Amino acid sequence: MRNVTSDVLVAYASKHGSTEKIAQWIGKEIRGNVDVLNVNNVHNLNYDYIILGTPIYEHEPLPEMSNFITRNRNELENKNKSVFVVSSDNEEKSKREMNIEAFTDIIPGQINQTAVFAGEIDNSELSSNELQSVESYMNSISKLMGSYSKLNEKKCREYGKSLNRFI
Numbered sequence: 486m487r488n489v490t491s492d493v494l495v496a497y498a499s500k501h502g503s504t505e506k507i508a509q510w511i512g513k514e515i516r517g518n519v520d521v522l523n524v525n526n527v528h529n530l531n532y533d534y535i536i537l538g539t540p541i542y543e544h545e546p547l548p549e550m551s552n553f554i555t556r557n558r559n560e561l562e563n564k565n566k567s568v569f570v571v572s573s574d575n576e577e578k579s580k581r582e583m584n585i586e587a588f589t590d591i592i593p594g595q596i597n598q599t600a601v602f603a604g605e606i607d608n609s610e611l612s613s614n615e616l617q618s619v620e621s622y623m624n625s626i627s628k629l630m631g632s633y634s635k636l637n638e639k640k641c642r643e644y645g646k647s648l649n650r651f652i
């Protein structure tokens with residue numbers, strides 16, 4: 486039995502909100518003093534455990550997450566941590582692996598656990614640049630896709646619960 490409460494940070498980047506929702510669900514399942522923060526609002530890394538989450542856009546993590554990692558590389562290296570990505574192209578194992586590797590490749594040091602979650606897109610919220618980019622991306626994977634939501638709260642919460650064994 487541990488009698489010290491751990492300080493835990495769930496830091497996310499999110500453009501259209503799916504990753505933020507998922508980060509909140511994960512945060513609810515973690516035992517400890519939990520802060521769920523957008524990476525832009527993280528001012529220190531004085532936490533016992535860190536969970537990092539980013540969506541994948543055009544095969545890459547969001548730049549604000551990549552920049553956060555670059556800025557905090559040395560401190561993150563020795564932290565206990567887990568990571569997750571949010572994406573749409575999740576049906577094949579190879580695609581899920583490609584998406585998570587796009588993130589784990591830039592993370593320094595060891596990672597306890599990874600996860601890939603499906604997100605959501607509401608096409609009516611996208612800028613014309615984003616719509617163009619999503620169209621060419623859908624063409625590149627030979628799929629047509631309109632707005633969709635594949636968010637699975639239960640799966641995200643289970644991942645959160647599973648992290649308590651590291652904390």
Ligand SMILES: Cc1cc2nc3c(=O)[nH]c(=O)nc-3n(C[C@H](O)[C@H](O)[C@H](O)COP(=O)(O)O)c2cc1C
Nearest residue numbers: 499500501502503504540543544572573574604605
């Ligand atoms: C312009 C654009 C590009 C995207 N590129 C990819 C991609 O390369 N791979 C993928 O699996 N999903 C891709 N997606 C899907 C997003 O990762 C997914 O919608 C995710 O839920 C977005 O997270 P957010 O709502 O937190 O911003 C793309 C979505 C948009 C709108």
